[in-house]
Amino acid sequence: MAQAVSVRDLWKSFGSGWLWGTRNEVLRGIDLDIEGGSIFGILGPNGAGKTTFLSILCTLLIPDRGQIRVLGMDVIKRGSQIRERINISSGNANFLWSLTVRQNLTFYAMLYGLRGRDRRKRVDEAIALFALQSCADTPFDQLSTGMKQRLALAKSMLNDPEILFLDEPTVGLDPQVSAKIRDQIRGIQRESGITIVLTTHNMAEAEYLCDRIAFLKEGRILTVGTAHELKRKVRLGDVITIDYEGDLAPVQMEKLPGIIDFSMSDGSCQFVVDSATKRMSVILQGLWGAGVSVKEVKTSETNLEEVFIEFAKRMDEDPCLCI
Amino acid sequence: MSLRSEWTKILAFVFKNLTITRGNVFSFFEILFWPTVGLLSVGLLVKYLQVGPDMTAFILIGVISMSVVQVCQIDIAYVLLYDVWGKCIKHEFIAPVNSVHLILGSWLIGICRSGLIFTLLALFSSRAFHFDFLKPGIGALSLFLVGLFLTSALVGITVCILVLTFGHKAEVAAWSLVSLMLLICGIYYPISMLPAPIMAVAKLIPQTYFLEYFRSFYGFSSDLSGFLARGYGLALIYLGLAWVGLELVIKKAKRTGMLIKLSE
Numbered sequence: 346m347a348q349a350v351s352v353r354d355l356w357k358s359f360g361s362g363w364l365w366g367t368r369n370e371v372l373r374g375i376d377l378d379i380e381g382g383s384i385f386g387i388l389g390p391n392g393a394g395k396t397t398f399l400s401i402l403c404t405l406l407i408p409d410r411g412q413i414r415v416l417g418m419d420v421i422k423r424g425s426q427i428r429e430r431i432n433i434s435s436g437n438a439n440f441l442w443s444l445t446v447r448q449n450l451t452f453y454a455m456l457y458g459l460r461g462r463d464r465r466k467r468v469d470e471a472i473a474l475f476a477l478q479s480c481a482d483t484p485f486d487q488l489s490t491g492m493k494q495r496l497a498l499a500k501s502m503l504n505d506p507e508i509l510f511l512d513e514p515t516v517g518l519d520p521q522v523s524a525k526i527r528d529q530i531r532g533i534q535r536e537s538g539i540t541i542v543l544t545t546h547n548m549a550e551a552e553y554l555c556d557r558i559a560f561l562k563e564g565r566i567l568t569v570g571t572a573h574e575l576k577r578k579v580r581l582g583d584v585i586t587i588d589y590e591g592d593l594a595p596v597q598m599e600k601l602p603g604i605i606d607f608s609m610s611d612g613s614c615q616f617v618v619d620s621a622t623k624r625m626s627v628i629l630q631g632l633w634g635a636g637v638s639v640k641e642v643k644t645s646e647t648n649l650e651e652v653f654i655e656f657a658k659r660m661d662e663d664p665c666l667c668i
Numbered sequence: 669m670s671l672r673s674e675w676t677k678i679l680a681f682v683f684k685n686l687t688i689t690r691g692n693v694f695s696f697f698e699i700l701f702w703p704t705v706g707l708l709s710v711g712l713l714v715k716y717l718q719v720g721p722d723m724t725a726f727i728l729i730g731v732i733s734m735s736v737v738q739v740c741q742i743d744i745a746y747v748l749l750y751d752v753w754g755k756c757i758k759h760e761f762i763a764p765v766n767s768v769h770l771i772l773g774s775w776l777i778g779i780c781r782s783g784l785i786f787t788l789l790a791l792f793s794s795r796a797f798h799f800d801f802l803k804p805g806i807g808a809l810s811l812f813l814v815g816l817f818l819t820s821a822l823v824g825i826t827v828c829i830l831v832l833t834f835g836h837k838a839e840v841a842a843w844s845l846v847s848l849m850l851l852i853c854g855i856y857y858p859i860s861m862l863p864a865p866i867m868a869v870a871k872l873i874p875q876t877y878f879l880e881y882f883r884s885f886y887g888f889s890s891d892l893s894g895f896l897a898r899g900y901g902l903a904l905i906y907l908g909l910a911w912v913g914l915e916l917v918i919k920k921a922k923r924t925g926m927l928i929k930l931s932e
Contacts, residue, residue: 403762459676
């Protein structure tokens, strides 16, 4: 797959005050490549620079410096052509308050040059795709938060984008609606094969949706990889604790595939593995092969949140450790 | 880039302004009620003061032209203000549209509305105050109206520039810029009455020349000359500058993050 987004040495700061105000650096030298046809997540706490980063990719913001290419085009020189082929949906969706769902979608479809039957068809499809039929003629300010979010997603699909940017798509939604929105995002990506770049501070959401993830903190990318890779990088994989009887040679165990870390104490050993479900049978076979009898097995999974905290801690200790 | 697709993008802003204002009671007041009340009250005052038909013409031309400019420019100002109030301005700026689509679309609907208002007010003033707006002829009237529409575009773009620079704080410009013009460019009185420095400013406003041009058909002489050439010349120069200004302000808003701030 070709690269959908390529970012080199991106810096962005915002000034405060008129003449002698201070400048707040929001993005600090970001390098990032996003492969086409995948869901890429940008994770980070509030104020990490996620929305700023996405806004630059969408041509809503001009960077201070850096080379940013979206679909192979420079965001500064060819912004208009990029905008034809991308779209964005943000959490806390806002639209023209007195226009109905259909009128809002019609307006935005017209902004993409869609006309006549083609426009009506595209609007109807978007309404159907996000199950907005029941409120198609309801003004925006009378919609529930979940419906507003669905409208935002429907609007973002009007021009059949090649890259869809989602800025905190489930923020402020209750867990049930969030789960539905996540399923819809996944469904869209599977059916159309488009590239989705999403920002979130919800680690579970990122783990569920994203093929690859970048951790962003204080305007820097801490690391990039799949959820498994990230867990491996900080050696914070799933933990399997086994109580046993017999003599066990540690060297034998450390060589097993998928083992990130291994430790043992009296009658108990602890494996840190990339995936507990994947590695359990190999470990048990290894133990049995070593002539050890297993008394009890306990597993605990590491989530991305712990990984992020570990990366952030390491960055605080040594800021040069990024990526 | 097909012409039909570009035309659709322009029409999108016609659709937006038309749909928002349709059935909106405040829009009715802004577009129809206040201009009519303004004309009626000034017309009755003129009648009470028993001024002659020439002075009546002088004042009614001023009042009606002001309403035309106000109604037309407000559509251009509102094209951004609706988004600012709805906190959704960023959606338009991530769509493949530019300031030309935005201004032309809203100007078009402004011209239609203010053209309608002009027709209604002209008919009303003809009935109520026996004022003949067609006396200068269709050609002169058309040139006068086109001048007013250009002036409206100028005021509307200026409001957009202020909104994108100062955000919500600049909303008031949508209503106050026209009132400021009312003071300076000779709506109710000839600009020769103004103190010299303010008269110098009045001579820099295209509307002054369009008013003098149209009033000349009703027998009013003026110290100014070359009304149309100066009026159109100034309007076109200012429009060019305003357009460049708008582009620069959009670029600045993308640097400072104003577009995102206005969407939060």
